[in-house]
Amino acid sequence: MPILWLFVLVLALGLIGFVLGRMRALKDAHGDIRQLHSLPNYYGANVLFATLIPGFAVMVIWLIAQPMVIQSQVTSLIPERAYTDAGSLNLVMSDVRRVAEGLDVAVAEGAMTHEQARDIRSEFTDVRARLGAVGVALGSNVEPYVLQAAQKYRTLSNGGLWLMTALVLGAAVLGFVLSYLRTNKEQRSRNSVERVVLALLIGAASIAILTTLGIVLSLFSNTIEFFKLYPAKDFFFGLTWSPSFGGGSELGILPLFWGTFYISFIALAVAVPIGLFAAVYLSEYAGPKVRAIAKPLLEVLAGIPTIVYGLFALLTVGPLLVNLFGDGGALGVDWMKGGTAVMTAGLVMGVMLIPFVSSLSDDIINAVPQAMRDGSLGLGATKSETVKQVILPAALPGIVGAILLAASRAIGETMIVVLGAGAAARLSANPFEAMTTVTAKIVSQLTGDADFSSPEALVAFALGMTLFVITLALNIFALYIVRKYREQYD
Amino acid sequence: MNDMRIVKRDVDMNDTKISAKGVQVFYGDTHAIKDVDVEIKDKTVTAFIGPSGCGKSTFLRCLNRMNDTIDVCRVEGKILLDQEDIYDKRVDPVQLRAKVGMVFQKPNPFPKSIYDNVAYGPRIHGLAGSKADLDVIVEKSLRRAAIWDEVKDRLQAPGTGLSGGQQQRLCIARAVATEPEVLLMDEPCSALDPIATLQVEELIDELRENFSVVIVTHSMQQAARVSQKTAFFHLGNLVEYGDTQQIFTNPKDERTESYITGRIG
Numbered sequence: 001m002p003i004l005w006l007f008v009l010v011l012a013l014g015l016i017g018f019v020l021g022r023m024r025a026l027k028d029a030h031g032d033i034r035q036l037h038s039l040p041n042y043y044g045a046n047v048l049f050a051t052l053i054p055g056f057a058v059m060v061i062w063l064i065a066q067p068m069v070i071q072s073q074v075t076s077l078i079p080e081r082a083y084t085d086a087g088s089l090n091l092v093m094s095d096v097r098r099v100a101e102g103l104d105v106a107v108a109e110g111a112m113t114h115e116q117a118r119d120i121r122s123e124f125t126d127v128r129a130r131l132g133a134v135g136v137a138l139g140s141n142v143e144p145y146v147l148q149a150a151q152k153y154r155t156l157s158n159g160g161l162w163l164m165t166a167l168v169l170g171a172a173v174l175g176f177v178l179s180y181l182r183t184n185k186e187q188r189s190r191n192s193v194e195r196v197v198l199a200l201l202i203g204a205a206s207i208a209i210l211t212t213l214g215i216v217l218s219l220f221s222n223t224i225e226f227f228k229l230y231p232a233k234d235f236f237f238g239l240t241w242s243p244s245f246g247g248g249s250e251l252g253i254l255p256l257f258w259g260t261f262y263i264s265f266i267a268l269a270v271a272v273p274i275g276l277f278a279a280v281y282l283s284e285y286a287g288p289k290v291r292a293i294a295k296p297l298l299e300v301l302a303g304i305p306t307i308v309y310g311l312f313a314l315l316t317v318g319p320l321l322v323n324l325f326g327d328g329g330a331l332g333v334d335w336m337k338g339g340t341a342v343m344t345a346g347l348v349m350g351v352m353l354i355p356f357v358s359s360l361s362d363d364i365i366n367a368v369p370q371a372m373r374d375g376s377l378g379l380g381a382t383k384s385e386t387v388k389q390v391i392l393p394a395a396l397p398g399i400v401g402a403i404l405l406a407a408s409r410a411i412g413e414t415m416i417v418v419l420g421a422g423a424a425a426r427l428s429a430n431p432f433e434a435m436t437t438v439t440a441k442i443v444s445q446l447t448g449d450a451d452f453s454s455p456e457a458l459v460a461f462a463l464g465m466t467l468f469v470i471t472l473a474l475n476i477f478a479l480y481i482v483r484k485y486r487e488q489y490d
Numbered sequence: 491m492n493d494m495r496i497v498k499r500d501v502d503m504n505d506t507k508i509s510a511k512g513v514q515v516f517y518g519d520t521h522a523i524k525d526v527d528v529e530i531k532d533k534t535v536t537a538f539i540g541p542s543g544c545g546k547s548t549f550l551r552c553l554n555r556m557n558d559t560i561d562v563c564r565v566e567g568k569i570l571l572d573q574e575d576i577y578d579k580r581v582d583p584v585q586l587r588a589k590v591g592m593v594f595q596k597p598n599p600f601p602k603s604i605y606d607n608v609a610y611g612p613r614i615h616g617l618a619g620s621k622a623d624l625d626v627i628v629e630k631s632l633r634r635a636a637i638w639d640e641v642k643d644r645l646q647a648p649g650t651g652l653s654g655g656q657q658q659r660l661c662i663a664r665a666v667a668t669e670p671e672v673l674l675m676d677e678p679c680s681a682l683d684p685i686a687t688l689q690v691e692e693l694i695d696e697l698r699e700n701f702s703v704v705i706v707t708h709s710m711q712q713a714a715r716v717s718q719k720t721a722f723f724h725l726g727n728l729v730e731y732g733d734t735q736q737i738f739t740n741p742k743d744e745r746t747e748s749y750i751t752g753r754i755g
Contacts, residue, residue: 371598380588
């Protein structure tokens with residue numbers, strides 16, 4: 001039975017439970033709602049949940065566990081000479097699954113009987129040709145052990161599916177019956193529905209957290225793998241970045257970090273003053289009409305895709321800067337060789353970050369109590385004195401938080417760097433030279449034909465992990481600052 | 491209640507400090523203050539009483555042009571401070587507010603140290619020539635606000651860490667540090683407990699030696715205790731204005747009498 005049908009069946013059972021549970025509670029109270037502990041729908045919902053939750057729980061657990069169990073049983077059928085490491089075992093296993101699917105198709109189309117599919121031997125039958133006849137193309141001739149494993153795989157998964165159907169329906173019916181029998185007018189079904197709602201909300205919150213954990217773990221194993229192949233000391237302290245897939249690459253992270261921080265620094269140097277001044281204007285000086293128009297307009301900047309900013313850097317800002325600082329440029333200095341440079345990417349990234357700083361700071365400045373302004377103005381301070389001496393210090397923790405958030409954003413930015421700053425990993429103090437960042441290099445290491453067992457490809461995970469740790473630290477630091485100084489006013 | 495009575499001091503109270511003539515205030519289309527005339531004497535405590543929403547706070551905020559910060563607010567008529575119209579174009583509201591200080595309903599110390607709170611005004615207006623001068627001003631203001639002994643050992647602690655009554659006295663110290671000529675107080679005790687209220691009331695009476703004080707209050711006992719002159723507002727009108735003694739014992743208008751005896755309000 002397909003899983004979709006099972007799902008629909010359990011759902012239908014639950015809905016029937018809803019109607020029956022509601023009716024039973026009403027009947028128990030002789031149709032008088034006031035005698036019930038809860039409103040009738042709660043009794044229905046109670047039975048509904050008691051049916052759905054055990055049913056779906058069994059289904060989810062089974063669906064997660066079954067492939068693992070089958071995998072381990074089938075793997076034992078494959079002789080060790082057929083694979084050298086985990087990578088090639090995976091290749092063999094995908095062959096096995098493909099043949100198993102092929103057999104399923106053949107049975108479904110009537111080209112084979114169940115018995116044939118279970119018993120054929122590649123020694124006697126050309127399995128590849130027979131499967132090809134029903135439209136399943138195989139890359140090579142089927143090895144005997146692959147066919148055997150595939151047949152075992154089929155048997156196990158078919159059996160597993162039937163067993164799961166039985167268990168899921170059993171759990172759902174059991175929940176249905178038990179909760180239906182317990183339904184009476186005294187039952188506190190409102191409270192139990194409340195608990196289900198709570199569990200639902202906790203579940204939603206944990207999915208977000210678990211995803212973060214999952215991301216870390218997926219980076220983690222590959223990072224460990226990388227450090228087995230490449231010494232950590234050379235990675236963290238190496239001054240040269242020159243990967244070559246032929247071997248003998250130097251994978252020092254420092255040039256990339258230098259580029260990341262240089263570009264982020266310039267971006268923040270642009271975004272923080274402009275964003276902050278814009279926020280002060282919008283919240284303290286602008287009238288409601290100007291504010292209603294200007295704030296959304298500023299926030300439009302945040303909605304522009306970064307690739308568009310990248311194009312802007314490549315086509316407009318880069319050439320403009322070369323005209324100013326390049327050979328024979330307007331300023332008569334020869335600092336800039338090409339349009340792609342730290343300065344180009346930094347300026348454009350700064351523009352991208354302005355709405356982050358201004359929008360958050362604006363909200364924070366607005367949250368400073370009016371009493372602070374009144375107090376300062378009542379002492380004869382001007383507006384700008386009030387802003388400088390009272391509002392900004394009071395809003396400082398929030399503003400620092402906004403800036404650190406913008407910093408995380410700058411460090412993680414990729415597209416603007418790829419298009420605006422070039423691809424050369426370089427340690428240089430000249431902001432008009434091309435440099436590159438950690439994120440841009442992650443992209444270039446993983447695009448193309450990457451072999452996932454070489455340090456040149458695995459280094460991307462180590463880079464990603466390091467970047468993750470740094471931005472995480474920045475975010476935690478931002479939270480700490482905000483918490484520490486939050487209660488200063490009020 | 492007799493032991494809580496404040497000893498009335500004899501102070502010369504003949505000169506007019508502020509004189510309002512035909513003042514009208516509008517919030518958008520709402521007519522909040524209707525044709526108010528009042529003469530506020532120098533070195534006197536003047537109390538504004540009246541039911542909520544009668545316009546007494548609005549009128550108070552006209553006296554140092556704090557209503558300028560509200561966009562929809564419009565003020566008509568004349569308010570003279572020492573014979574000069576404060577709504578004249580030549581008058582800088584910022585300078586005016588240095589002369590007419592204000593203490594608010596809720597204590598609002600800045601998120602700074604106690605010292606910096608008091609030094610805020612003098613620093614802005616350049617009243618202190620040196621750090622030593624500033625120290626003197628801060629100490630004098632804190633002493634005037636009767637809070638010096640409680641905070642002298644922790645001047646660098648944040649002002650927001652004080653109790654409510656201490657915060658309000660700190661705000662008064664902050665206001666007197668700029669040496670204003672008039673001190674406006676908008677229900678300064680409404681967020682305080684009775685003991686802190688008593689301290690602030692004693693303080694108001696002492697401040698009368700140097701300033702003209704205008705206080706808005708909801709408490710008629712408080713008005714009777716601290717003020718020499720009382721103005722009763724009702725629905726945006728100044729109903730009656732006279733000596734406190736007379737207003738409370740022998741009101742001329744029956745609305746005043748109704749309010750004081752608790753029949754309206």
